[in-house]
Amino acid sequence: MTKDEVQKLVEMVAGRLAEAQDRTWLPTPVRPEPPGDPMPGALPAWAGGAQGLSDVAPTRRSTGQPRHRPAYPAMVVAARQAAAARGPAPLPSGSAAGAERRASTKTRREVKIGVSNRHIHVSAADFEALFGKGRSPSVQRPISQPGQFASGETVAVAGPKGRIEGVRIVGPARGATQLELSPADCRALGIEAPVRVSGALEGSAGGLTLEGPAGKVALAGGVIVAQRHLHVAPQDGTVLGVKDGDRVALECGPAGRRMTLHDVVVRLGPGHATEVHLDLDEANAAGVKTGDSAAIVGRSAAPVRGRRALLTERGVAQMAARGEKVSAGGPYLVTPAARDRAKALGIWREET
Ligand SMILES: [Zn+2]
Helix, strand or coil: CCHHHHHHHHHHHHHHHHHHCCCCCCCCCCCCCCCCCCCCCCCCHHHCCCCCHHHHCCCCCCCCCCCCCCCHHHHHHHHHHHHCCCCCCCCCCCCHHHHHHHHHHHHHCEEEEEEECCEEECEHHHHHHHHCCCCCCCEEEECCCCCCEEEEEEEEEECCCCEEEEEEEEECCECCCEEECCHHHHHHHCCCCCEECCCCCCCCECCEEEECCCCEEEECCCEEEECCEEEECHHHHHHHCCCCCCEEEEEECCCCCCEEEEEEEEEECCCCCCEEEEEHHHHHHHCCCCCCEEEEEEEECCCCCCCCEEECHHHHHHHHHCCCCEECCCCEEECHHHHHHHHHHCCEECCC
């Protein structure tokens, strides 16, 4: 029997069967009865009535999002929170992988704390005036930042109200002398020093005298309270998700003294080892010490170069309170009212 003959036979049998059963030889589909009826009157789950029509056929006039999905902006916010390890993932990941990823993200965004006690960077000329001709800072031990060291020499610092002995010199010698104090030190000495990033000595305080074994140096400026900062080695920038000039918020401290420190300036580049530097006052307030960890919990990007912030009257008042001057060519756009206020307060400077 050939294939064609088999096929013909099958068609004949099918035809006879169809005739015998009035052309309904295939069994009629029967909808299965649902087991029981938990809610009288409710549509059974298989009926299709429980699903909104917009789920399968959104109308043109809708917001563009099917009803069964959360709103898109809410999803973005939730996803970002989850990426920053501050909340659960918006969509169920269904495995432990998500939990592990969140844990490792948290670990990667932690940085070590280094607490800086008061110290001074001295210019070569000032060092000679304090310790004698031809002298330069001796290396006692290297510190965390590459190339820098705690020197064997210390100086005394005298102010209008008090005196602090044994202020450590950090070498090597710098171009300009810079004394970094904590706010408590400033109060003890009887001066007010502005909070500044290291090296930004514009408007820094003076009025102190350095005393060394070979002589004294009167400081006309260069006294600052160091702005808390996060040194970042170039290879760690991507991992921590920060760029030079960013400001981050750090959470640190044990239960009971836990706090978030805002305005931590990121200093990223060669010559930096990843570590956050706090002064003694900040460290004591948060109950942390050198070697403890802090977690990056927020970040604001560095201001875009060329775009100047607006300086208002309120800003001028704040600058006056900090003892700062307002320059016509400063890194801000001064409103006319702010300029008048600065002039009235006597802190306006025409030159840049
Ligand atoms: Zn530092």
